[in-house]
Amino acid sequence: MTAKxxxxxxxxxxxxxxGLAAVNGWAISLGDVLKVGGVALLxxxxxxxxxxxITSALGEREAAVKGATKVVPILSLGGGGYxxxxxxxxxxxNVSRVKAVVQxxxxxxxxxxxxxxxxxxxxxxxxxxxxxxxxxxxxxEFRI
Amino acid sequence: xxxxxxVPIVMALGLLVALAAAAAFSSAEVSFRSAERDGARVAxxxxxxxxxxxxxxxxxxxxxxxxxxxxxxxxxxxxxxEIQVEDVKVGSVSSGQGIYIRDQLVVAVYEPEAEAHGATPxxxxxxxxxxxxxxxxxxxxxxxxxxxxxxxPQEGAEATPGAQEAPAGGAAEEAAAAAEIEAExxxxxxxxxxxxxxxxxxxxxxxxxxxxxxxxxxxxxxxQVKGVYQLRLDFKSIGRIYAYVPVSTISTKLNRxxxxxxxxxxxxxxxxx
Numbered sequence: 084m085t086a087k088x089x090x091x092x093x094x095x096x097x098x099x100x101x102g103l104a105a106v107n108g109w110a111i112s113l114g115d116v117l118k119v120g121g122v123a124l125l126x127x128x129x130x131x132x133x134x135x136x137i138t139s140a141l142g143e144r145e146a147a148v149k150g151a152t153k154v155v156p157i158l159s160l161g162g163g164g165y166x167x168x169x170x171x172x173x174x175x176x177n178v179s180r181v182k183a184v185v186q187x188x189x190x191x192x193x194x195x196x197x198x199x200x201x202x203x204x205x206x207x208x209x210x211x212x213x214x215x216x217x218x219x220x221x222x223x224e225f226r227i
Numbered sequence: 228x229x230x231x232x233x234v235p236i237v238m239a240l241g242l243l244v245a246l247a248a249a250a251a252f253s254s255a256e257v258s259f260r261s262a263e264r265d266g267a268r269v270a271x272x273x274x275x276x277x278x279x280x281x282x283x284x285x286x287x288x289x290x291x292x293x294x295x296x297x298x299x300x301x302x303x304x305x306x307x308x309e310i311q312v313e314d315v316k317v318g319s320v321s322s323g324q325g326i327y328i329r330d331q332l333v334v335a336v337y338e339p340e341a342e343a344h345g346a347t348p349x350x351x352x353x354x355x356x357x358x359x360x361x362x363x364x365x366x367x368x369x370x371x372x373x374x375x376x377x378x379x380p381q382e383g384a385e386a387t388p389g390a391q392e393a394p395a396g397g398a399a400e401e402a403a404a405a406a407e408i409e410a411e412x413x414x415x416x417x418x419x420x421x422x423x424x425x426x427x428x429x430x431x432x433x434x435x436x437x438x439x440x441x442x443x444x445x446x447x448x449x450x451q452v453k454g455v456y457q458l459r460l461d462f463k464s465i466g467r468i469y470a471y472v473p474v475s476t477i478s479t480k481l482n483r484x485x486x487x488x489x490x491x492x493x494x495x496x497x498x499x500x
Contacts, residue, residue, distance in 0.1 A: 141472065196492070199490055221468075
């Protein structure tokens, strides 16, 4: 990943977090912004190492035969706010296009619902789009 | 008070929008899947939610599911532009019948596949053609209505057209089948990624939860998934780590199904520690 792409990615994740925080009326600080951007940067920088760690820990050893894996930043909303790394699994072509995962979760009493949306960027339109044929295998994330 | 209410309302609306978006993005117009019919494992090709072709036999070294993928690819290609009633025709191929969309062969129907359906190749080809037309929102022209050899398939029922690259045993048929298959691109087409809901069992620091999870992946892998185990460590003030393990059996042994991932889940707490 080039430095330019990395900066764009980190900025996009940080802006997304800021925007959603503003919509939901959350109180955010400079520390939160730095945490989101910093974690996204670290994940982008060490994605291969994190991927190898998760793969060996979970026994996803034959995944390459059936598809591909990759680690990307994840932003979780609705359950307090988390940012971290997610391992995505799916078709090699689509996995390579995934830039981030957005997770929306909600709690209802003792119930819980989560939707995981691996996201790519439509080059033509320049807009985020759901990456088809890709899902999430594992997540490591930190509270914002 | 108003502000207190606004946050959960916005969150709930956001969740609904996300669920709707996920459903919309996950729907493929043409798909294929493995299914069980009459106690036998078959492969279905679907347009929208409607099975239009059901393949029961292997052919030329390809399983029914692999053949379904080939047929689904052909349908996708044909559906890139709008299809009219007159575009979908039944015609002759070597030792059998074929369904053509414009001039492109979508599926050939040979004797073994027809026999497996209790029909003749012509009747089965006609039935599948009708299924395709109905799934595309057209009415079946009376003059081309399928002979009543096999009951007209209802939605989700026996509406199975099978792409029949299956050679009946003759060399000419085998050659025709091989040529048909070779005409298909070799690469795996993941746009037909299958998905289904399975039980999820979650073990966490706080307790155990059960619910349903939507898994996605290659159709033959998805077919093996019987459930998902979630292992989760939640450190309230720091962060959390969790992993989804799709398994082929619900037991104490983790028989992981490779290449499968999780899209969504909902669960409830059933046991607290």
